Amino acid sequence: xxxxxxxxxxxxxxxYYSALGILGSHDAAMEISQQAFIRAYRNFHKYDKKRNFxxxxxxxxxxxxxxxxxxxxxxxxxxxxxEFESMEPQSNPDNIxxxxxxKEKLTDALNELEFEDRExxxxxxxxxxxxxxxxxxxxxxVGTVMSKLFYVRxxxxxxxxxxx
Amino acid sequence: xxxxxxxxxxEKYFVQTLTESEQKEFENMLEDNSTYKQEFEEQKKVxxxxxxxxxxxxxxxxxxxxxxxxxxxxxxxxxxxAVSAGALIVFGWAAYQAAEKIIxxxxxxxxxxxxxxxxxxxxxxxxxxxxxxxxxxxxxDKYKEVxx
Numbered sequence: 001x002x003x004x005x006x007x008x009x010x011x012x013x014x015x016y017y018s019a020l021g022i023l024g025s026h027d028a029a030m031e032i033s034q035q036a037f038i039r040a041y042r043n044f045h046k047y048d049k050k051r052n053f054x055x056x057x058x059x060x061x062x063x064x065x066x067x068x069x070x071x072x073x074x075x076x077x078x079x080x081x082x083e084f085e086s087m088e089p090q091s092n093p094d095n096i097x098x099x100x101x102x103k104e105k106l107t108d109a110l111n112e113l114e115f116e117d118r119e120x121x122x123x124x125x126x127x128x129x130x131x132x133x134x135x136x137x138x139x140x141x142v143g144t145v146m147s148k149l150f151y152v153r154x155x156x157x158x159x160x161x162x163x164x
Numbered sequence: 165x166x167x168x169x170x171x172x173x174x175e176k177y178f179v180q181t182l183t184e185s186e187q188k189e190f191e192n193m194l195e196d197n198s199t200y201k202q203e204f205e206e207q208k209k210v211x212x213x214x215x216x217x218x219x220x221x222x223x224x225x226x227x228x229x230x231x232x233x234x235x236x237x238x239x240x241x242x243x244x245x246a247v248s249a250g251a252l253i254v255f256g257w258a259a260y261q262a263a264e265k266i267i268x269x270x271x272x273x274x275x276x277x278x279x280x281x282x283x284x285x286x287x288x289x290x291x292x293x294x295x296x297x298x299x300x301x302x303x304x305d306k307y308k309e310v311x312x
Contacts, residue, residue: 005231005235008231008234009230009231010228011288012227012230012231013227016222016230017219020219021219026222029225030222030233032228034233034234034237035237038232038237038238038241040233041238068258102213102216103217103239106213106214106217107288121214125214125215126214126217126218126219129274131175131179143168143172146168146171146172146175149175150166150171150174150175150207153207153210153211154203154206156210156213156214157206157207157209157210160210160213163180163213
């Protein structure tokens with residue numbers, strides 16, 4: 001367990017935030033990311049030590065997230081327990097109203113995205129993975145990652161039209 | 165329709181990995197085509213909005229307890245497996261003894277004996293079917309990770 005314990009400890013934050021980005025709930029992200037570690041441990045003999053652990057682990061977690069997403073589609077929402085916060089201090093009252101409105105619109109827009117769209121935005125814009133990593137995780141070419149990102153951002157732009 | 169080349173250069177621009185010649189090519193594309201310029205501005209704005217948002221950090225205890233939670237869940241999973249296997253063996257043996265007694269008892273009506281035999285036979289088939297699915301079918305099932 002010692003090596004695996006190290007791997008869990010060094011990847012738990014990334015795992016949790018990735019699950020949170022897709023599922024939008026602290027409890028679900030905790031449960032799914034931990035379940036995925038248990039599955040990863042059971043299948044640890046299949047893991048190629050030369051490759052990145054997180055990429056391998058993420059594929060396991062992705063399947064669990066997909067199942068959860070499919071079973072709880074109508075209940076998944078980013079706004080339910082306010083998992084987002086603005087980075088900047090909001091000193092100007094005019095800005096506060098504007099930012100709240102923007103946050104609401106963005107939350108709605110993200111909630112409406114399909115699993116893969118939400119996932120790719122989360123991996124790039126929130127988790128800051130490289131295109132290569134995303135390509136490996138999603139099993140698609142780098143060029144496809146780039147064009148998918150472009151079109152998902154376009155979808156978001158359409159939903160946020162009046163705010164941009 | 166947006167050219168893949170443009171998308172590729174724009175994404176590289178966002179992560180600042182454009183070479184000098186690519187930078188020039190990208191700038192030329194923006195200058196020569198107003199649609200590209202518009203798309204670029206739109207993408208930039210969406211990225212800015214997304215970058216303003218960050219996830220809330222959970223309490224520090226969450227990270228302190230994370231490994232223990234994984235370990236406990238794993239341990240409980242093993243415990244449940246042992247309990248289930250033990251229960252299966254004990255109840256299986258008890259059921260076998262009971263069935264044997266009922267069948268060997270001369271006073272038990274024939275219909276009941278037949279029912280007990282069918283019950284035992286059916287249970288064995290069910291057990292065999294579940295084991296076969298777990299051991300053989302799932303190994304070659306490409307959708308095995310998708311919950312049914």
